[in-house]
Amino acid sequence: MDNRFTQYFTENRDRHLNELKQLLQIPSISALSENKKDVIRAAEWIANSLKQAGMDNVKVMPTKGHPVVYGEWLKAEGKPTVLIYGHYDVQPVDPLELWETPPFEPDIRDHKIYARGATDDKGQTFMHIKALEAILHTTGTLPLNFKFCIEGEEEIGSPNLDLFVEENKDLLTADVLVISDTPMLEKGKPAICTGLRGLCGLQIDVKGAVGDLHSGLYGGAVQNPIHALVRILDSMRNQDGQIAVEGFYDRVVPVSEEEQEAFRSLGINEEAIRQELGVPEFFGEKGYSLLERTWVRPTLEINGIYGGFQGEGIKTVLPSEAHAKITCRLVPDQDPDEIVALIRKHIEKHTPPGVTVTTQLFDRGRPFATPIDHPAIQAAGRAYEAVYKAPAAFTRMGGSIPIVETFGRLLQLPVVLMGFGLPNENFHAPNEHFHLENFDKGLLTLCEYWFELERTLEN
Template sequence: MNKQLKKVLQSKRDQHLEELKAFLRIPSISALSEHKQDVQQAAEWLAQALKQAGLENVQVLPTQGHPVVYADWLHAEGKPTVLIYGHYDVQPVDPLDLWETPPFEPDIRDNKIYARGASDDKGQVFMHIKAVETLLHTEGRLPVNIKFCLEGEEEIGSPNLDAFVAEHQELLAADVLVVSDTPMLERGKPTVCYGLRGLCGLQIDVRGPKGDLHSGLFGGGVQNPIHALVSILDSMRNAQGQITVQGFYDKVRPLTEEEKEAYRALQFDEEQVRKELDVPQLFGEAGYSFLERTWARPTLEINGIYGGFQGEGIKTVLPSEAHAKITCRLVPEQDPDEIARLIQQHIERHTPPGVTVTTQLFDKGKPFLTPFDHPAIQAAGRALQQAYGVSPAFTRMGGSIPIVETFHSLLNLPAVLMGFGLPNENFHAPNEHFHLENFDQGLVALCYYWFELEKALDQQ
């Protein structure tokens, strides 16, 4: 099967790339209302591609925003069912003048395909479709049942997908969720991601006098909102990088020894990171490595702070207000609503006299973790090793994909995050691209995975 599969994929490569180019030419920018019809066109293009691949029950299903594309193949009687999630919307392309070639005119150079969406996430969604198509055409069947759920709003925070999943639980019911929208650790190092951090975002608003005051007439006699804000923020973290909000760490699940060993085995070069970032030294919570800090430990970061005079020169003013934006990355068992409440309580306890403080809640998402030793995770590792010829990395990811936790909580699905992009492929930036070596090897890995998953879940 392996030799025949690779031969078929190789013979179809040029055709596949031309089809991918057609997909990438559609400017499906979900954030911009003028591209609403383009997003709809991309959904319809996907529906046609799924039908052509041999999928059934293909539907473009409406939401309050952009549609969800669904398809399935359910003829593997008694075998597990996989739900493949991805998105077909893309980020805006500005600044346009920094693109070497137009963002919606795909161009292949240096064995990379350049276009908006090439890596995030059209290229990887397309790979899943072609892997299923190849197996159906070569084997006449799939070793597992497959469902696709492809949305058009991921780049704007999936505002309608939670409701869609809740409404269509029977349609989307499965045994495992597979997502290809995460990066590999590095070039030549295929990666299975089994955990995501959650997110909690707040704005802190500090208000003092009813208007800006002359610092000579009132300085020293009235509380300065900027000083008060700095005091509040400084109280949230100590010199060892530990968060001092009472109760913040109470539910943090420690890393297992197996996870720690897997991280050590990666032989991650922290000094190289320091050089690339051009900083005197790395910094973070004491007692943890860089990978542990960024993948498996929670954070509290100040994203922006402003107030008072911002212009050239100096203005002797005592400002009437000051503001800060903070976000926390959360790890399994931490709840964003509870963390927001703990931070608000901390602010109340540490507010200096002479000002009033309010908070506004913004983005939030729950963290997610599939057990490291879950059969679906380990099966993904075996498939990647067969395709790439090297041992894969098993990682968590510092970022957040809140919808993954939604699938878990509503459908009780373990998630396998098996992405083929590289961290330096400029997703969300000009000159986004996708290395075609990972297009080629990733297609093979996905085909292998369905057979490995069948064996792994049959043994449970």
Template sequence: MNPKIQDYLHTNREAHLKELTEFLSIPSISALPEHKDDVRRAADWTAQALENIGMENVKVYETNGHPVVYGDWLKAEGKPTVLIYGHYDVQPVDPLHLWDSPPFQAEVRDEKLYARGASDDKGQTFMHLKAIQAVLETTGTLPVNFKFCIEGEEEIGSPNLPLFTEENKDLLAADVLVISDTGMIEKGKPTICYGLRGLCGLQIDVRGAKSDLHSGLYGGGVQNAIHALVDIVNSFHNENAEITVEGFYDKVLPLTDEEKEAYAALNFDEETVKQELSVSDLYGEKGYTYLERTWVRPTLEVNGIYGGFQGEGIKTVLPAEAHAKITCRLVPNQDPEEIVELLQKHIKAHTPPGVEVTTKLFDKGAPFLTPFDHPAIQAAGRAYEKVYEVPTSYTRGGGSIPIVAAFDQILNVPIVLMGFGLPTENFHAPNEHFHLENFDKGMLTLCHYWYELEKSI
């Protein structure tokens, strides 16, 4: 990589921070209708910023909600094309009184930039723009081709982006998709998340008698809806915390030896987790570590359960109905639709006599995985290591980002999650901030990555 690029980033640091401060001043809260004009303003700002760095074919695309901003630079003939995804919308800021400085007036304290969106995701999206500008202005060209897809609805679940992606597959076609909307495992420890769990779930509604019954008159002779629900819930797991739904594990991919080695290299301390959570023991599927249970194994959890008398004291009734909310975290190769069908079949088979059971489905999201040894993943690891001078950590995420799975399914492209945030940066909470150490090193890492990609794919 040309040393002039690093000099450019150093020389223009204050100008870049000033520009980012302007971006962060726009209260682009996608969840609140009163900020619709602000979200549009952020889209227009993003489009202008793309033009300013030399992107072409820049356009603000309308959707049924907030706009999607596109731009590209496709002059590297015969070279790979990178699609960069980010979002310009932010979370609400309440409770406002817990902020130490106004959320939309960015402020630097202790080499941290405080503002809503500083880490999630305006700051990280902005880094991509400035990294590309640094390469283009110092060398006159770029090592690979670029496309940008920057949306304004990520914080409300990206309801319109899957349809936009489906309708614009050719426009967004690329060799690799890069997203910087995740984090590093800890300060100074660069991290690539190469997989996320999917999600499906349902509500179980158990109905017994036509109304609550007097337990003295009917107790022992009529099925109690709560007892029936407990039977169903208890049937989901065995004594080893394994899920007993028939067929649930059939398509689960085993961990590779390389992945096991990568997780072991993290030297994760399970005792620290117990202390942080104030629990005496951890729990989970027998034969797996805590990281394996939370990253690469599927789960079935009861998120809520209710029924019967809830007030003070006691009311001697047999509840007529009871309810539970169930969600599953899914891993690669598990199909949310198929898992829901297996759950419904299991529930039907384990429904006790004397009650009727119905289910209501929740939203679903597929899991995603880019193979650990994919050249685009390994190139990202090398880029991190050149800047941070420590080995890159490779992780999977226990949570779900549905739009990542949608990109995976619709575009059929390897996805690299190159995050530069830290777990302590209060994204979605008051006093959100971004460590400027990672602002500086992150842009340099991205510049290295484009040259690594040029040689790798």
């Protein structure tokens, strides 16, 4: 590791953290229309930060939704090009009362920075900008060519980024795509993610009578939409945690024995995880380990259910409608459109009499997997080990980054998922935070990686 980078980050740490706080103060919640101006403000902040770091041709590019920020540095003649992807939008903050400090008032305590977006993904995207700033400031040049594609809709499934990539393939063309939006294995144990689950989401709307009814006058004679919804939802999984939608598993690619052995070799302490989560026992698809269930097996989960009277006390009402939101995490080679069609067919088959059921489609994203032996991925492992003094694990992740598969398919380039967050940093939940140890080491790891990648790709 070049000591100049260590010195630069040490001398500029307070400035960098203050700048990160500025970004985290912007409530760029892409899912809420009332935050549209904040999302645009975050895009402009990212663009200004890229300019200050020394990037060229920086622009905020419109889409049908929230804008994409682009920037580049292409002065390393004859050298490969790296495309860096990240996102500046964040999840909603509910339930607000569970936050110890306000979600958009960044607070540093216990060597962690607390705020919505601290780890997912503002903090990690910010690190990429500052790593290149450090190299440019200390050496006057960069070892590779770089492009940035920072979007504002990842938290709502990147609905407009596929088209953006298709329309800007020439602008985004590169040799390697690098993303920092995945967790490490645990504290002190870096990990390179080689697979992501895909995603599809539906809302189920059950309609009964034209309006709420008195349960004394009509109870027992009119179908209750909540009862109907519960029956539909209960039909989707059996007691062994298996998904009962016909055809759901047909395209699932079995995990090789080699990868199963690699999972076992990680030495995950399931009991410690169980205690940390506060659950009496784990539950899931019978016959699979915790890692298999969360990394390489598909799911169908109810994310929200509502209908009828929600206030204090009781109201003897027979509600006219009920609703549920469900999402599925998908694995290779499941197709989200096909899974949605299977679920809709299942709902139609299991709808009780006396109600009408409709569905609304939400997020969709394809699963992704990449070979661990690609030189760019192996170089990332060496960079991690140089800084963390521990070998990097090659893992999969149960979450989804829908655009990853699109980038790989449309741009035909390898994807390196090297994140610096930790699994317990509450991304998508109250009190999201980012360990500053990984902020500091992550900056050095990225600097190390760019030079290691230069050496790797030249050989």
